[in-house]
Amino acid sequence: MRYLKFLIVISLLSPVFASAQIFTKNVKSPATVTVEGKVFDEVSGTALNQARVTVFDDMMKASLAQAETDASGSYKIKVPKMARYRVLAEKATYFDSEQILSPADGPLQANLGLGRKSGYEFDITIFDKAYEHNTINTLRDCKVEIYNNTTAEQVLTIEKLAKSTFNFSFAEGNHYTVLVRKKGYLNRRIEVYVNVNGCILCVDGMGIQEPDLVPLMTHNNEIGHFLGTIDLDSIAIGKRFQLNNIYYDFDKWAIRPEAASTLDNLAVFLKDNPGITIELGSHTDSRGSDDYNMLLSDKRAASAVAYLVDKQHIDSTKITSKGYGESQLVNSCGNGVNCSESDHQQNRRTEIKITGVIEDDPMWFKTLKQIIEDKQLYKKIIDQEKKAKELEQQKTRNLEQERRKKLSSLTGSK
Numbered sequence: 001m002r003y004l005k006f007l008i009v010i011s012l013l014s015p016v017f018a019s020a021q022i023f024t025k026n027v028k029s030p031a032t033v034t035v036e037g038k039v040f041d042e043v044s045g046t047a048l049n050q051a052r053v054t055v056f057d058d059m060m061k062a063s064l065a066q067a068e069t070d071a072s073g074s075y076k077i078k079v080p081k082m083a084r085y086r087v088l089a090e091k092a093t094y095f096d097s098e099q100i101l102s103p104a105d106g107p108l109q110a111n112l113g114l115g116r117k118s119g120y121e122f123d124i125t126i127f128d129k130a131y132e133h134n135t136i137n138t139l140r141d142c143k144v145e146i147y148n149n150t151t152a153e154q155v156l157t158i159e160k161l162a163k164s165t166f167n168f169s170f171a172e173g174n175h176y177t178v179l180v181r182k183k184g185y186l187n188r189r190i191e192v193y194v195n196v197n198g199c200i201l202c203v204d205g206m207g208i209q210e211p212d213l214v215p216l217m218t219h220n221n222e223i224g225h226f227l228g229t230i231d232l233d234s235i236a237i238g239k240r241f242q243l244n245n246i247y248y249d250f251d252k253w254a255i256r257p258e259a260a261s262t263l264d265n266l267a268v269f270l271k272d273n274p275g276i277t278i279e280l281g282s283h284t285d286s287r288g289s290d291d292y293n294m295l296l297s298d299k300r301a302a303s304a305v306a307y308l309v310d311k312q313h314i315d316s317t318k319i320t321s322k323g324y325g326e327s328q329l330v331n332s333c334g335n336g337v338n339c340s341e342s343d344h345q346q347n348r349r350t351e352i353k354i355t356g357v358i359e360d361d362p363m364w365f366k367t368l369k370q371i372i373e374d375k376q377l378y379k380k381i382i383d384q385e386k387k388a389k390e391l392e393q394q395k396t397r398n399l400e401q402e403r404r405k406k407l408s409s410l411t412g413s414k
Contacts, residue, residue: 031081035101035108038073039089042097042113044225047073049167050156051091051114058082092155093117093169119171119194120201121225126164126180129231138164139232143181145368150174150196154369170194178230179272179368185232187272187363203228235276239354246304246350253299255307263304266352267312270319271378272371274363274385277356279320280305285344286326286335297323304350315382320355358385 039051051069055077056062064079079085081103087110088098094114101108131137144166146156155176156168170176170192178190190205233239245262248254255263270278282301284293301321308314326334329347333339362381363371371377 032078033081033103033108034076034078035085035087035110036074036076037087037110037112039069039075039091039097039112039114040073041094042115047071048091048094048114049073051075051089051094053077053112054088054090055079056086056088058084060084060086087112089114091169093119093121093171116169117171119169119174121167121169122192122228123167123226124165124228124230126161126182126230126232128185129233133229139182139185140164141182142232143364145179147177147179147368147372148174149177149372152373154367157367177368177372179371180230180232181361181364182232183361185234186269186276187361188230188232189268189272190230235354235357237354237357240351241353243350243352247348248300251296253296253303255303259304260307260311263307264312267308267314270308270314272363273361274318274378274381275358275361276354277318277320279322279353279355280308281322281324281351281353283324283328283347283349283351284326285347286329286333286337287344288326290325290327294323294325294327297325299323301350313379317386318382 035055037053039048039053040046041048047069049069049071051073052066053069053075054066055064057064064085065077067075067077069075083102083104085101085108086098087101088096089112090096091114094116097112097114099110099112101110125133126139126142127133128137128139140161140163142158142161142164144156144158144161145154146168147153148155150173158166172195174194175196176192176194178192180188180190188205190203193199193202193204195201233241243262243266246259247256248259249256270276280301282297282304284297286293288296298321301323305319305321308319309316326347330349331339331343331346333343333347362385366377374380
């Protein structure tokens with residue numbers, strides 16, 4: 001009897017199940033359409049990559065989807081089908097541009113030209129400094145970041161640049177910091193000032209020389225386009241770099257104001273590259289006795305290192321000093337040779353030499369924003385490095401104690 005009732009219930013419900021199945025099969029997913037186009041500089045027509053494109057709904061308020069333009073300035077965004085759309089293109093240092101689209105008017109294509117704000121656009125190529133500037137010596141897969149110090153924003157982040165070139169527009173009234181990094185190379189920082197503190201355009205750390213200047217200047221030279229290069233130095237123990245403008249008064253070793261400025265820049269370099277240790281070496285010309293020149297250069301090198309440690313808080317274990325006197329002349333102006341003052345000046349130089357390298361760059365996973373804004377970051381990294389070294393040393397001591405205990409027990413058993 002129960003079985004019969006169960007069959008009756010099933011037979012009564014089966015039309016409902018059947019209709020439910022039919023209904024489910026007939027449900028269609030919401031219709032979608034594709035909005036596509038290009039974003040470009042409205043003056044030069046140059047394609048703009050990494051421009052943000054947003055598509056809004058038919059009420060022109062709610063964002064439906066976003067995308068960034070690729071290297072050719074193109075974008076493609078899939079959105080639900082609606083009566084109208086508002087397409088907005090944005091890019092740092094450019095004025096926004098928008099367009100209203102309707103499926104009734106044809107293909108949903110919006111090509112948007114952006115007007116440049118006052119400032120300068122740089123096309124940058126990254127090279128290996130050890131070689132001449134030609135295409136076979138360009139560097140790929142670099143990490144590139146740009147931070148706007150004026151607005152306290154990180155405005156560009158490229159974790160792994162697939163090619164050796166990138167471009168960016170520096171807006172008027174801003175101070176930018178550029179940091180370029182690549183495994184096996186020294187981190188390179190560049191400062192760009194655009195109409196800041198009387199500096200119309202100043203670039204510290206990247207030369208802009210003819211014929212690298214592209215003569216595209218408009219709006220009373222408030223907008224310009226430049227080509228530039230950034231050279232990266234590979235890391236190698238024993239590699240030397242000369243520091244310019246480290247001069248001393250005759251027979252003195254005190255740090256002069258112009259030398260302090262150069263040492264301040266060296267301190268930034270060392271803080272950007274905490275994975276290396278260096279020797280700061282001082283050299284003299286051949287005039288004077290060999291012993292006297294050796295003593296004087298020792299004092300000058302020690303004075304420069306003391307400045308970096310005391311004034312810029314560079315860790316003392318990361319830098320040593322050494323005086324070379326006249327033992328490593330760069331020209332033939334030795335004892336008794338008649339040379340010009342400029343020839344002697346070539347020998348009176350300060351050099352840094354890489355003396356040690358940590359395999360993994362401790363700064364690699366820090367963003368440029370963190371590096372600039374965290375004033376204690378260098379100290380934290382050095383402290384972590386010291387702690388890791390102490391733990392490793394303690395581990396070695398423990399293993400040695402364990403070895404001695406085993407050896408003692410074996411000796412005692414005999």
